[in-house]
Amino acid sequence: MLHGNIIKWSIFMHSFTTERLLIRPLAVQDKALYLSLYCNAKIMKNIGEPLSLESAQKAFHNTLKAMDKTMPKVLTWAIVNKITNETIGIQALSESSQDDFKIAEIGIMLSTKANGKQFPEEAMGALMEYGFHHLLLMRINAVYACKNLATKRFVNKLGFRFNNQPQGDEDNNEYQYFDQRQWNKSLITKILPNKYDNPLP
Incomplete structure (x- = not known):
């Protein structure tokens, strides 16, 4: 549903699937993983x-609480x-602009046992498709440390372009983006049809 030009994100949150993955909204049972x-x-x-354990517990509580808002x-x-x-x-889309939620920053964190199986490309590609559709x-932005070569490789593989605009004094990060025009030209990751569940209440 739209309110003016602003999307109520929480209304639009669904679970969705790829060939190997189920991607669902973060829930209470995910605390140990978080x-x-x-x-x-x-x-x-x-x-x-x-x-610290205490800080992580607070962050998890705040993350769930924030997702309950009308426009998190x-x-x-x-x-x-x-x-x-x-x-x-876990992976996330976060507001990256004051321009009616039209631009988001994407991020992903995987457990070490999930490394080397091309899960980042599959999960992030599906979330990008979900975000655009x-x-x-x-536009979706990806910001990561310059020394994070693994992230750079899979972000490039997904087709993100480098942002050559100055980003201020901070030079330890890479800035790349993928826009809706790119997505319209090429389907990133196929989400299995008819696999969207009901929106969160």
């Missing part, structure tokens, strides 16, 4: 300092391996 990701120094090394600034999904039924990571985004 804590294991944000408290893990190896996973956090290209993001920031790992959180961040939408977070859990990533589930359909074969093993194991939750292997259902959230009516005009």
Whole structure:
């Protein structure tokens, strides 16, 4: 539903599937995974300092609470391996502009046991398609540490373009984007038909 030109994101949150993954809104049962990701120094090394257990618990509570708002600034999904039924990571779209929610920043975190299986491309590609088709985004940005070569590889593989515009004094990050015109020309990741569930209440 639209309110003026502003999309009420929480109304549009669904679960959806790819060939190997179920991607569903983050829920209470994902707390252990969330804590294991944000408290893990190896996973956090290209993001920031790992959180203390207490800080991670507060962050998880705040994330769920924020998603209950009519127009949350961040939408977070859990990533589930359909074969093993194991939750292997989280990904999110966050408001990246004051321009009626037309631009979002994308991010993903996976457990170490999910590495080397091309899950990032599959999960993020599907979320990009969801963002353009259902959230009516005009552009999706990817921001990551320059030293994070693994992220750079799969972001490039998905077709993100480099943003050559100056980003201020901070030069430790890469800035890339994918816009709706690119998406209209090429389907990124096929989401299985008729697999969208009912929106969250």
